Amino acid sequence: MTGALLLLVCAPVTAQETPEQMRASLKSMVAAGHGKEAKAKYCNPPADPKLVGPCRVIDDDIATFENAEKSQIPQGKSLFNGGDYVRARNVFNNLKSEALQGDKQKWLGYIDRMEKGRAAFQGQRIDEAVNNLRPIASSGDGEIAGAKASANQMLDQLFQQQMTIARQKAGVKDDNALREASAALDAANKLKPGDAAIGQVRGQIQQMSASLHQQVPPPPPPSPVDPCKANPSAQGCVKQLEDAINTFYAHNYKGAEDQLSSFIANNRVTPRVEGLAYFYRGAARLSQSALNGKQEPSEALADFKEAKKRGLTPPGQAYVSPKVLTAFNKA
Numbered sequence: 662m663t664g665a666l667l668l669l670v671c672a673p674v675t676a677q678e679t680p681e682q683m684r685a686s687l688k689s690m691v692a693a694g695h696g697k698e699a700k701a702k703y704c705n706p707p708a709d710p711k712l713v714g715p716c717r718v719i720d721d722d723i724a725t726f727e728n729a730e731k732s733q734i735p736q737g738k739s740l741f742n743g744g745d746y747v748r749a750r751n752v753f754n755n756l757k758s759e760a761l762q763g764d765k766q767k768w769l770g771y772i773d774r775m776e777k778g779r780a781a782f783q784g785q786r787i788d789e790a791v792n793n794l795r796p797i798a799s800s801g802d803g804e805i806a807g808a809k810a811s812a813n814q815m816l817d818q819l820f821q822q823q824m825t826i827a828r829q830k831a832g833v834k835d836d837n838a839l840r841e842a843s844a845a846l847d848a849a850n851k852l853k854p855g856d857a858a859i860g861q862v863r864g865q866i867q868q869m870s871a872s873l874h875q876q877v878p879p880p881p882p883p884s885p886v887d888p889c890k891a892n893p894s895a896q897g898c899v900k901q902l903e904d905a906i907n908t909f910y911a912h913n914y915k916g917a918e919d920q921l922s923s924f925i926a927n928n929r930v931t932p933r934v935e936g937l938a939y940f941y942r943g944a945a946r947l948s949q950s951a952l953n954g955k956q957e958p959s960e961a962l963a964d965f966k967e968a969k970k971r972g973l974t975p976p977g978q979a980y981v982s983p984k985v986l987t988a989f990n991k992a
Contacts, residue, residue: 680711687715694730694757696723727758734761737768742807746776771797775808782815787848790819816852823849824858831865834873842866874951874982875912901928902938909941914952917945936971939964943992944985957988965992 678686683703690699696719704716737752750772756765778793797805798812823845830842843866850859905920921942925935943964950958965988968975975981975989 680709683709683712684715687712687719691719691722691726694726694759694761696726697759727760730756730758730761734764734768738804741768741772741775742805744775744807744811746772746779771805771808775812778812778815782819785819785822787819787823787851790815791851820849820852820856823852824862827862827866831862831869834869836870836873839866839870839873871912871952874948874984902934905938906941909945912948914945914948918942918949921945932971933973936968936973939971940968940973940975940989943968943989944981947985947988948982951984961988962992965989 687699687703690696690702700716700719700723703712704719707716733752733756737749740746740749740752750769753765753768753772756762774793774797778790778797781787781789781793794812794816797808798816800809802809827842827845827849830838830845833839833842842862846859846863846866849856853859901920901924905917905924908920909917921938925938925942930938943961946958946961946964950956950961968989969992975986978986
């Protein structure tokens, strides 16, 4: 027994295929989808007289194999368009024919996009969903009508979800809620760029933001400019300061700032009146920054300091925003 094993191990190994091995290899290569490669290797010309017969019918064998695989493609397409991506992938992965590799890669690419797109849809990952589903949804390939409808449906559902969030948050008078509404609109715009509903809700957000940072005009203060009348050197200052303050309460903060700057520069008035002008100019500057989502400007705080130096007692919450009074007290 030992001697037989020794002879077996030591027997010379030849790389030359026997005719039977060549016939078997030819057959297996055709069955694996490599018929053209087998034909080139064994039949041009036949590598052995025993291969003449198989080589004579190899084109028929290749065609028969390809036709058998082609017959599976409609099933794969149907599974794909029906949303059964696992079984569809199995069908296309099993295509071995060299002539069908282009179709195989095309459909596997479609399947990959829909699988990733559906997972992103379920996970609410907007960017990933758009990147994978939109190429399917906008495709002109008539063979993927079912998948195209599914992709459009998922994109529309995501769009409606984001619009619902945006509409709900746009009605809340709170900066954080308005930021969330804007973020939802940005996501919705990725799903349906330029949709008219997006512009409508964005307008609501802007209106709510303006309302949030504006003061409701109260009745004119009973005597904010009366001290001006006591100063003989300030003829006409009452009207100028009244106009500036009324401009402020009309929410024209830039106009009020300009009028008050002119008043401060060009009128010699009592400290209290001058303090009132500094106060409203600071309030106008602070309101402009708040509307633009910026921090308190140093110029506004400087105005409040000047008003304090002149002994000003600011109007109450009935006349100005609590944010203005907070900034004044902090200055």
